[in-house]
């Protein structure tokens with residue numbers, strides 16, 4: 001998984017055009033322990049006037065490269081809202097979001113999209129795969145957006161599928177795969193561009209406990225072996241046990257933030 005992109009990152013960072021201050025296609029790989037994410041006083045209000053609802057009420061959060069963080073808290077406490085902001089899928093109403101020291105709110109829409117494609121991978125509860133489209137093609141999709149050549153796309157997607165334990169399943173469509181396998185395809189799609197951060201919103205929410213454990217083992221492997229920073233929302237203590245830190249949201253605020261021994265989860 002590392003060859004082409006590590007090289008590309010180095011090339012872009014070292015020998016490419018001098019990076020513009022807010023150009024996130026450029027830059028060196030993120031070193032473990034480096035500050036990656038910094039939220040300060042982040043609020044999010046949905047709707048207007050009397051119908052408005054403040055989903056986030058001033059969130060401060062720091063994440064370092066290489067962390068494995070579980071985000072927990074009651075339904076409606078703002079977990080998905082904060083994940084969407086971290087993933088540049090949504091913007092805060094007020095407050096600051098810095099990604100690798102760069103103020104994200106100052107970026108143009110286009111620059112944010114590039115930051116997202118370059119650094120972030122997403123996994124959702126419902127897998128969000130294209131139906132009637134093979135596992136291989138689903139995983140190739142982000143590479144297509146990035147303008148990779150067909151031969152490179154094929155090779156990289158095959159490698160990503162192998163990394164999630166799906167070698168040999170490339171030509172199956174989602175309907176021909178189990179829930180656990182579909183989530184593996186979604187994870188392969190999320191990691192194929194070698195993101196620094198994997199944002200997973202209830203990735204095991206639709207899976208039985210055995211399949212959930214397998215997905216957690218995979219996330220832990222990506223975190224430990226590929227140094228991908230993992231932020232994962234879960235309602236299940238067994239799944240949160242895989243993380244080394246648990247951030248708990250209540251009513252749109254961080255209510256607790258505790259380090260823990262990463263356990264086996266069962």
Ligand SMILES: Nc1ncnc2c1ncn2[C@@H]1O[C@H](COP(=O)(O)OP(=O)(O)OP(=O)(O)O)[C@@H](O)[C@H]1O
Nearest residue numbers: 046047053055073074075076077078079080081082
């Ligand atoms: N697009 C939206 N428009 C209006 N309100 C929204 C929107 N998205 C979320 N909300 C509200 O913001 C609050 C926080 O929602 P959010 O999805 O972040 O909660 P959550 O912690 O992820 O909950 P769950 O565990 O049920 O997924 C909820 O009260 C929700 O109804």
Ligand SMILES: [Mg+2]
Nearest residue numbers: 079080081201
């Ligand atoms: Mg949610």
